[in-house]
Amino acid sequence: GAGVSQTPSNKVTEKGKYVELRCDPISGHTALYWYRQSLGQGPEFLIYFQGTGAADDSGLPNDRFFAVRPEGSVSTLKIQRTERGDSAVYLCASSLLGAVSDTQYFGPGTRLTVL
């Protein structure tokens, strides 16, 4: 079946602009996760959804970052007033239940470049 997909694969924007990154999880997966990854670093946790609600948003760096999952499937990560330091690969993952023994399945990521 289809895996996790993310669009766009690449996004170039200018400093100060607003961007939206989309994640389509595996069908039927109730848990969805966002990470970002800078060059040479491991994925950094941002937020975790269980269904429509954010179960843990402790990784969001500041109030410029916001994520939604209104119908419990597709999620959008929104970044306002982008800064050059926001440049990274943004990864999305989903898992069946979000339980402690659940495997996360990752998408290919969106590479965001802020000029």
Place this chain on the structure above:
Amino acid sequence: DAKTTQPTSMDCAEGRAANLPCNHSTISGNEYVYWYRQIHSQGPQYIIHGLKNNETNEMASLIITEDRKSSTLILPHATLRDTAVYYCIGYHQFYFGTGTSLTVIP
């Protein structure tokens, strides 16, 4: 917080077993240890996970010490395609760290 520590890099000869260690001394009693790997420019890929007992699947084996403070991922016959960054994580905190960069040498 189940933060983990891993060596920054390792080399392994093709066809040999690759043994990748991980320390997770702060892991809680019900927290699984997960291993993922990431090949350049791709998203992380699940390898294996375990709680207390040793585990084996078609990709690898996972050996967890009795006190659960460390574990070792074993790739029994490393191939060039196993060159990747390997991450050991305690599931609850989603903390990946910087992982171990494994290079399989022909």
